[in-house]
Amino acid sequence: MGDSSRCRVCVTGGSGYVASLLIKKLLLKGHIVHATLRNLDDELKVRVLKSLPNATTNLLLFKADIYEPHQFEDAIRGCRIVFHVATPLLRTHGSQFIDKVEASVSAEVKIAKLCVELGTVRRLIYTASVVSMSPMKEDGSGFKDYFNESCWTPLNLSYPFSNSHLKAYVDSKTLTEKELLKFGESKESEGLEVVTLVCGLISGESPHRPSPALTTIITFSQFIDESEPFKLLRYLEELDGKVPLVHIDDVCDAHIFCMEQSSIHGRFLCATSFLSSSDIANCYRLHHPQLQQKHGECDEVANRNIRMNPNKLIEKGFKYKYDVDMILEEAFHCCKKQFLD
Template sequence: MAVCVTGGSGYVASSLIKKLLLKGHIVHATVRNLDDESKAGILKRLPNATTNLVLFKADIYEPHQFEAAIRGCHIVFHVATPLHHTHGTQYINSTEASVMAAKKIAKFCVELGTVRRLIYTASTVSMSPMKDDGSGFKDFLDETCWTPLNFSRPFSNSTFEAYVDSKTVTEKELLKFGESEESGNLEVVTLACGLIAGNTVHPSSNASTIITFSQFTDESEAFNILRYLEEIDGKVPLVHIDDVCDAHIFCMEQSSIHGRFLCATSFLSSSDIANYYRLHHPQLRQKQGECDEVANRNIKMNSKKLIERGFIYKYDGDMILDDAFHGYKKQFLD
């Protein structure tokens, strides 16, 4: 099968591409700069890359460039997302750029005729169980939840808010497109992934590992992201990178599937995370404190929708946290 993966040099995309190549698929991967060996080189060195991988130049801010990569493919994984706004372009912010690129990619999928499914890598930052009036949280985090965009949150900054806006609005627009007559026979799937941890060949895997393990480091910005996730989702949804990639491939291999799916295995507070490390690695010294108020929130996560389709997660919360610890230890302490 020929598949397209956008944002190919990123943490999730490069891991997904590796699994797809090992399964024997032909992969069209997009990168912003074909000459950047620090990023494109990661993909070129993957198993079976010399025969089954084709790289294309494409940028979210130049959405017409994705057509060449999508042409001839049966499945499109739209993983790319703008983390920072590129000023001096036709777009007023990263949300507008993300939405326009997603719509353009979806239209290419329909117009080119070979694509039967578009799978978007969404995020649980778009899935807040916060009540619409901002007075607190609902009882469950599940696919019915959408993040309200008109409230300020603790530990926020302009970068975090822009990312939440971008992921939320883009996912809504793609699901809306999937339900429209314009989509034809194209199936649209969105996978709202929790905080992704686990080591891969990609150096950016360290970023999510640091966030997960941040209470035991001096990384204050990473700790702010962890606390910010708690303020959006009530607690922190966690998922392993291997499960994320396998979930994408699972959605690719189904005879028919569409709609929104939560992709996470554990729902932990910063207190839960700290308690795990204190229990299993008592030699560690906690440097940034958890929040007892969050630990007392009575919110449950319901991620059964994907499981009911037949998907099996391999990593539970303890395994994810232990992997984060060993990844951080190998990178920074050994």
């Protein structure tokens, strides 16, 4: 496809943390972007997107709700690449689906089929999550000694710190990704290349948000009074063995990298670091000894011998810009004003 090409692309969930920065980067590269929003009457979200560079000429907004997947047809029409970033969070009134698991899987299949039916789409890039990549053994007896694209979260197990909302999220992300990859390998895909980018805990500043994103707060959660973000951190390390971290800038660049390849398909882990909560706390204490830790660590996690292998994407030629110290330092500055000042 080539770095110099300019094309028409679709980004679903356009006002989200990742999607809004991805749209900005795409516009700066000169692409025409079709962005979807659940509500075009949300003046704040619309204004943020319309204020992006080159938005006046190159950004088109479309109303589309993931619980009504047929609504994405107009946004996808004429596009060469579809970035499916949107994830169903809440059930809308009168939805045809039982829950967000069914909604996510059904919507993904419908969007993939639309990509084929409309004829112009060459690649579908799905923003997946490491909640689908647990290295837990199928029988729940412990973790494998590796964390890579071969790992799939066993959905029949219960995990510490879980609740009904987290279970639904994990089920939906795991089943949706599996279904999408299966579709990409089927005859029905008719040559549509399907990529799933399995992103770690995403941290970093978003210029479009006045306050830190929840995932950034989770990264710094051991040093704030609120308990819920820390529970989410502990949940993730009990699910994945440790915490895979990645910077939002690298996540968006990885999406664009996958877009610009002449050919690419399959599952790719997008993460730079694999740390326990103890490791994270130690990094913060080293650079900011004045910080007061609010929540205890779990030494057992720090002793887990699980190795992350993110080389599949790197071997394709992708280069990360942010190492773990840079990620944690930015999370500190993002959260400092809201939680420490």
